[in-house]
Amino acid sequence: MxxxxxxxxxxxxxxxxxxxxxxxxxxxxxRITISRFYRDWAVFDLLKDEILPGLAFKARLENRPLRCWSAGCASGEEPYTLSIIWQLVLSEKFTETDFEIIATDIDENLLERAKKGCYQLGSLKGLPKDWLTKAFSVKEDRYCIHSGFGDRITWMQQDIRSTTPAGKFGMLLCRNLVATYFEPELQLAIFNQLKSVLRPGGILILGCHEKLPEGLQGFNSKVEKLNIYERTGDPHISP
Ligand SMILES: C[S@@+](CC[C@H](N)C(=O)[O-])C[C@H]1O[C@@H](n2cnc3c(N)ncnc32)[C@H](O)[C@@H]1O
Structure with a gap:
């Protein structure tokens, strides 16, 4: 003013x-643009140990890639965390499965930062120590992620209120965005859109302090205390 x-x-x-x-x-x-690598460790531990292996197993059976969408990806902390988990832990077990990450944000400046992949130590503190050494090199006072970790990520500038990326996803992280910042009516409209790009049996992950809006159908709670939901529907019938 x-x-x-x-x-x-x-x-x-x-x-x-x-x-x-x-x-x-x-x-x-x-807009609030704060994010961190491995934000909420219990969520990412579960992704690493159970959810991603389960989804990758299904994708392998169906002979298709496993596609994940990180919505409101800020400076890349969340999609890079997924990429690190895949490359350092899961890729050996799922050699025949392609893991693709679509990372979207409304803010072009954040996406430019994400593509550069250089961070202050503060945003990396949640990562297991040996992963930090394996995935980053120190350049001046910053930690820069090795370029290979970005290879499976497609960055896109999008407003989640009006656009979703093309194709279907096995997992969707929509954390600390829609259910925090938008009013209930808009939340409902957006989550219905998100539902339409998530495969039946696909996983939706919200932030730890978020919940789905009232009246939304088509999701079952999978891990209640971590706000992880599963899209209902027969996984064997293409949506
Ligand atoms: C608080 S950050 C959350 C980052 C990350 N998801 C996390 O949980 O750590 C919210 C992000 O959503 C983005 N954002 C805000 N409004 C958006 C919109 N309408 N469409 C897409 N992204 C948006 C912001 O630019 C910001 O990067």
Whole structure:
């Protein structure tokens, strides 16, 4: 308001009505972009030990890639965590399965940072120590991820309120975004969209303090305390 030289919320509200572009500025100012590698260790431990192996097993049986979508990927911490888990732990067991990650965010600057893959130590503290050594090199005061970990990630600038990536997914991480920042009606519309790109039997993961909006159908709780859900439907029938 100071920048616009406006004196009251009423004036600001009226500016929003007369100047549509102001909404984009407000929208941008409301975004929280904080993330970390291996954020909420219990979730990523379970992904590593049970969920990803289960999904990869199914994908192998059906002779298709395992595709995961990290929605609101910030500077890449979440999709790189998945890529590290796959490469350092699971790829040996699932040599015939392709693991693809689509990482989307509305903010192009964050995606540019993600592609560079260099971080302060603070955002990497949740990673097991030996993974840090195996996956990163120190460059000046930053830790930069080895380029191979980015090879399976496709970065896309998208607004989750209006767009989803093409194709079907076996797993979708939508953490600390839709269920935190959007009002219930919009949440419902978005989660219905997300449901349509998730395979039956596919897994949806929310943030640890989030829950699905009331009235949403088509998901069963899989691990209640970690907010992990499974898309219902017969996995043998193509949706
Ligand atoms: C709090 S961060 C969460 C990052 C990560 N998912 C995590 O849990 O650590 C929220 C992210 O969502 C992105 N975001 C906000 N609004 C969005 C929208 N409409 N569409 C896509 N991404 C959005 C922000 O730019 C930010 O990177």
């Amino acid at each position: 100071k920048v616009l030289d406006l004196q009251s919320f009423e004036e600001y509200r009226s500016r929003l009505t007369t100047q549509a572009s102001e909404w984009n500025i407000l929208d941008e100012m409301c």
